[in-house]
Amino acid sequence: MTASVTARSGEMGPGRVTQLGVIRSEWIKLSSLRSTWYSLLAALLITDGLGTLFSALHTHRMQQGVGPNGPVAFDLDATQISLRGVFLAQLAIGVLGVLVITGEYSTGMIRSSLAAVPRRQPVLLAKAVVFAVLVVLVSLIATLLGFLLGQRAQASTHAQATLSTPGAERAILGAALYLTLIGLIGIGLGFLIRNTAGAIATLFGIVLVAPILASALPTPYSTDVAKYLPLNAGTQVITTINPDPNLLGPWAGIGVTALYALIALLAGAVILKRRDA
Amino acid sequence: MIEAVALSKHYGPKTAVDDLSFVVRPGVVTGFLGPNGSGKSTTMRLLLGLDRPNAGTSSINGKPYVEHPAPLREVGALLEARAVHTGRSARNHLRAMAATNNIPRTRVDEMIGLVGLEGVADKRVGGFSLGMGQRLGIASALLGDPGVLLLDEPVNGLDPEGILWIRNLLKALAAEGRTVFVSSHLMSEMAVTAGELIVVGRGKLITSGSVADVIRGAGSGAVLVRTGEADRLASLLAGTAQHIHRLAPDTLQVSGTDSTTIGLIAAREAIPLVELTPQQATLEEAFMEITRDAVEFHGGAPSGDESQPAPAGGLR
Numbered sequence: 001m002t003a004s005v006t007a008r009s010g011e012m013g014p015g016r017v018t019q020l021g022v023i024r025s026e027w028i029k030l031s032s033l034r035s036t037w038y039s040l041l042a043a044l045l046i047t048d049g050l051g052t053l054f055s056a057l058h059t060h061r062m063q064q065g066v067g068p069n070g071p072v073a074f075d076l077d078a079t080q081i082s083l084r085g086v087f088l089a090q091l092a093i094g095v096l097g098v099l100v101i102t103g104e105y106s107t108g109m110i111r112s113s114l115a116a117v118p119r120r121q122p123v124l125l126a127k128a129v130v131f132a133v134l135v136v137l138v139s140l141i142a143t144l145l146g147f148l149l150g151q152r153a154q155a156s157t158h159a160q161a162t163l164s165t166p167g168a169e170r171a172i173l174g175a176a177l178y179l180t181l182i183g184l185i186g187i188g189l190g191f192l193i194r195n196t197a198g199a200i201a202t203l204f205g206i207v208l209v210a211p212i213l214a215s216a217l218p219t220p221y222s223t224d225v226a227k228y229l230p231l232n233a234g235t236q237v238i239t240t241i242n243p244d245p246n247l248l249g250p251w252a253g254i255g256v257t258a259l260y261a262l263i264a265l266l267a268g269a270v271i272l273k274r275r276d277a
Numbered sequence: 278m279i280e281a282v283a284l285s286k287h288y289g290p291k292t293a294v295d296d297l298s299f300v301v302r303p304g305v306v307t308g309f310l311g312p313n314g315s316g317k318s319t320t321m322r323l324l325l326g327l328d329r330p331n332a333g334t335s336s337i338n339g340k341p342y343v344e345h346p347a348p349l350r351e352v353g354a355l356l357e358a359r360a361v362h363t364g365r366s367a368r369n370h371l372r373a374m375a376a377t378n379n380i381p382r383t384r385v386d387e388m389i390g391l392v393g394l395e396g397v398a399d400k401r402v403g404g405f406s407l408g409m410g411q412r413l414g415i416a417s418a419l420l421g422d423p424g425v426l427l428l429d430e431p432v433n434g435l436d437p438e439g440i441l442w443i444r445n446l447l448k449a450l451a452a453e454g455r456t457v458f459v460s461s462h463l464m465s466e467m468a469v470t471a472g473e474l475i476v477v478g479r480g481k482l483i484t485s486g487s488v489a490d491v492i493r494g495a496g497s498g499a500v501l502v503r504t505g506e507a508d509r510l511a512s513l514l515a516g517t518a519q520h521i522h523r524l525a526p527d528t529l530q531v532s533g534t535d536s537t538t539i540g541l542i543a544a545r546e547a548i549p550l551v552e553l554t555p556q557q558a559t560l561e562e563a564f565m566e567i568t569r570d571a572v573e574f575h576g577g578a579p580s581g582d583e584s585q586p587a588p589a590g591g592l593r
Contacts, residue, residue, distance in 0.1 A: 005391060005450065007384065007422040015379030016346035025376035032369035033362070109362040111327055112370075112417065115354055116377040118326045118343035277327040 019122050026126040030100065030134065039096035040135070043089040043179065044142040050085030051146030055153035062157045077241040078161040079171045082150020083143060086175045086238065090182045093135060094203050097186025100127055101268075102196040114277045124269050128187055135183050139176035147172050167240030167250075174237025174254055181234060181257045182207060188264025191272050206260075207231050230257045278303060279324065279425060279458055284333035286319055286480075293319040295480040296333070301458045301473075303424070306451045308471030308488075309460040312568055316480035317460040318357045321429045325354055337425050349378040353418030357429040357460075359410045363403030367394055367413050370402060371420060380421055388416040407434030415446070425456040432466055444470050464564040478568040492563040499532040500539055503552035510548050514539065527551070 015021075030036050058081050104110040117123050147161075147168065154160040161168050186203050193199040207230055214226040223246045226232050234257035236243060237250040248256060279301035286294040294316040301307045311317050322328040324335050326343040335341065337352050345351045361370050371385040389398045392412040397405070402413065411434060418426055428447075432440045447470055451457045461467050467474065468488065475485045484494055504510055507529055511521050519533020531539060536555045543550050 005419055005422070005446075006453065011381065011383065012350070012422055013379070013381060015350060017348070017378055021379050022377050025373045028369055028373040028376055029362070029365070032366065032373070033364045035364060103362060103364070107362045107364075108356070108360040111322075111325075111356050111360040112374060113377075114327060115325050115356075115360075116349050116374055118345075118348055276329060277322070 017117055017119070017122070019125065022117055022122045022126040023129055025116075026123070026130040030127075030130050033103070035099060035103070036096065036134075039092045039099075040138045043092040043096075044138065044145075046089040046092065047083075047085040047139075047142040047146045047175075048149055050088060051082045051150040052153050054084050055082050055150035059154050059157050062159075076159060077239060078151065078154050078157075078159055079147065079165065079168045079240045080238050081154070082147050082161075083171055083175045083238045085146055086143065086179060087235070089139075089142065090179055090207065091204070093139070093179045093183040094186045094207065095200055096135070097131060097183030098190045098196060098199040098203060100131055100187055101190035102194060102199055105194040106196060111277055120272050121269050124187075124191060124265065124272055128184060128265055131183060131187060132180055136176055136180045139179040140173070143172045143175040143179075161240075165240070170250060171238040171240055174250060175235075177254055178234040178237060178257060181254070181261045182230070184261035185230065185257075185264045188261065188266075188268040191268025192264070228256055230260050233257050278339070278456055279335070279337050279427075281320070281324065281335045282333055284320065284323055284335060285331050286316075286323060286328060287331050293480050294323065294330070297477065297480065297482055298333075299475045299482060299485055301456055301475070303456040304451060304454050305472040306447050306457045306459060306470055307473040307475060308467035309458060309475050309477070310464060310467055310564065311460075311462065311477040311483075313462055315462075315477045315568075317462075317477065318429055319480075320477075321354070321356065321427055321460060324427060325352070325356075347378045347421070349374065349380065349421035349423065351421070351423055352425045352427060353421060353423040354426075355411070355414040355418045355428040355431055357433070359402075359414065361402050361410070361413060361417075364401055366399045366401055367405075367416075368398040370413065371416060374417055375420055378421055384420060384422075388419055391419065392416040408436055408439050411435055411439070411443075415443070423455075426450060426458065428457070428459045430460055430462070432461065432463070440466070464561045468561070476564065476567055483567050491567070492557070494563075494567075499530050499556045500534070500536045501552065501554040501556055502529045502531055502539060502543075502550060503527050504529075504543070504548055504550050506548045509546070510539075510543060513542055513546060513548075517542070530556075 104113060113123055114120055151160040151162065163169060186199065189199045189202050193202060210229050211226060211231050214229060215222055217225060227247045233248050233253035236247050236253040239250070243249070247253070281297055281299050284294050284297045285292070297316070297320060309317055309320070319328065323330050324337065324342060326341065342348060342352060368385065368389060371388065372382065375382065375385050389395055392415050394409065394412055394416065397409060402410065405413065411431060415431065418428065431443050435443065447457050447459060459471065471488060473486065474488055474491045476483045476491060484491055486494070502510065505527060507523070507527050511529055514521060514531060514534070517534050517538060518531045522530040524530050536553050540550070540553055
């Protein structure tokens, strides 16, 4: 038995902890959990299912000659209609981002992870990189598919968009980036709060509840605050017609959302380094 | 070689480890012994850089743990509470651990075979029994073929076969010249596994040394005497002995003196002795003796069993 504990000479090779090795480890971790694939599948089905449904409802209303607010007030942003599933899909992605790290705290896995990489911060960086790459790819598939399915459902309106419609490609890419950034905010909050329920509540407090609270502020503070909140800022990228002048432009909005993600991850990194595991 | 120098750790007002210093040498299994709540697990976490000490330093093979470029190749650790994600298979857990320290994939399969988890390696760890979980922990600790092993309560939850397996494994690892540091609250286990002991209570070092030294140091050292003239012998010994306990009409337990002295006194006074036996303390007794004042959670008074914490006391 002891003979096999000791590695055969040369078998182990040289080795040290490298960022690339930690990234490989985090890929094995993320891809080997069922919850990862369930969350991604949920995000995909929501984005494409709701995109198709909203598009079909819109088409139906156009054919009836009534808009949601009475006759003729038609929403002409065919691209945006087909991507509205993102508003719900962000829940699945946000929860996945939180779980990437709180799942380690709740099971004790974090102690193994940090014993293997005692400098700690490479773990956070690797988690963020692996998550971002995987989620942006899956989200792109979801938003592209959502757009195509949605436009097909709107075909009979003759107002449908195509990939060459101005803003369509930006909206598809931007929606995928938005979903990824919400997930990264979730990772940062997960490192900060360590508890699944607490981190999820905080994430959706910031993303979904804050805009409601902001709208209760007296004008002009209401619009000043509202436009910098991640939901309002980050989802402008899917609007291709008649953007709200009170809100940020598409890429400025994604930039602000990215800033939230960066701040959350940096704060998480500081806490990770300083607090006991 | 593991060195701790004046380690202290507080959690809020509670002191978990208090000015603890010790050295663990290679080539022998060193038991880290103490009652529940005596700071063993905290000390292990401090050694692994998971918690930061409020004072003091520690090093493994001459360097603080966090400064090793490939810590898993230097130090293998089994942490008390299972430190594995329950949703992942054993094999994927080991693969993820191996990747961080650039340990080859072949080593993962070897360790799965070594600990006997081949049949369940691709099942999720959440369904594992305590014993299977401990085997996975051992596989994880041995992944990097480390020269130093830190194992927190490795026999917890194992069946007799598993306990025997760990015992032999630890001895074999030490015999290969590795440093093997094993915490336990089970003296009986350490008595047959460890060569050296470090005994702690309430976070403080109580004693350390070889198993024999620790037993001797506890100094029960009573002598059992049987004689028909127990009364007369007792009165003659009253001056020299510390304590004389009448176990039966013809049996005395004498402490504070040795069998030679008692034998000579009896011979001088022509008292026939039927039995004269120095009593060797067991490690169990020595441990109880040493840690009597350092037990964090005393058992309920009626049972008087100090080795088991009272259920209420165990809740913190």
